[in-house]
Amino acid sequence: MQPITITKSCQLKGDVLTVNGSEEPFDFKELVTNASLRRRMSRIVKMGVACGLKCAEGLPSEEIDGIITATGLGCLGDTEKFMESIVVNSERLLNPTPFIQSTFNTIGGQIALLRGIHSYNVTYVHRGLSFESALIDAAMQVAEGKKNVLLGAIDEITPSSADIQRRLGMTREYELGEGANFFVLNATASGSNSAAVLDIDTRSGRLTDDELIEWIVGMAERNGIKTSDLCIVANCNAATADNIEKRLPLKNKSLWFKTCEYPTLTAGALDFAINNCTANNTLIISDYQHINHSLILLGRI
Amino acid sequence: MEELIEKLKGELIAELNLEEVTPADIDAEAPLFGDGGLGLDSIDALEIILILERNYGIKIENPAQGKEIFYSVKTLAEYITANQKK
Structure with missing residues (x-):
């Protein structure tokens, strides 16, 4: 694939916003000045919109040729509110606001409305590969000549979804997490924190460590990179990460990333890799619930 | 009437999420x-229609009256007092 550059990365976790890896203060009221819009936004919408607007800051709206977002579970808080009101009010007299805000593309849509961006606007909801799908689309958009693409990933925890996921045994290895990440992608390298996305691949279903290692070696080979030169960012379970380190002769120490689990955590791993890896080539190995797997190969610019 | 006005204010703040x-x-x-x-x-306006219907059992039959009824908290309270069934 044609290398695509990530020139800016923003992350919002809790109340902490980082831009290109450095913490930056922000005031949501200054980002969204319309009080009516602000009061209707749920927690995840506020997180995503704040992170997206900060990431798009400095770019003229007409130079943003696409907003592509990813979410595994969407705006859960609003969805739950809406579903609950269906039950409580016997499917009658439903409040419009939670319904309007519960759609998966609420955040991408709100950013477009607030910034007056009328370009391509798509949201990917592909379980643990939502962000990877959005990244592939963003890379294709840039390859087709789009100037800048705003790429984001957002997921939230709510008490009831946490309860359901615990009962389903989805928290056996990691506690649940949440966060918002946004990136600016384009075809030109600029800024000290730029990284090039050289390759992306995804797989679904159970993967043995042998299959994973064969997959990693294959990706390195097809990109003309020695596996020993890779810096691994392990966004997978600890045993797998240890096994990779034992079996691949790596010159660089692997970086451990995964401390929680949510469908779009790969976006957090990408932010981490861009802002912490100094090696020429970084490989992000992601695994969501041992079902969705991805490899993202980055090059330092 | 004063009591109803205060109740309505609280309901508007809660339902419309008027945080500040x-x-x-x-x-x-x-x-x-x-x-x-x-x-x-x-x-x-849609949320207020739901407050009237859910909390006071009032359905606005003539939409043309809406502007007048929804003008202020006081006009809402007056309409509720005149039409309440619950």
């Missing part, structure tokens, strides 16, 4: 919509 507003900030006679009052919009 307290009942004391709402002038019962000030316009709810547009400039000079709470600055509510059409989505809020």
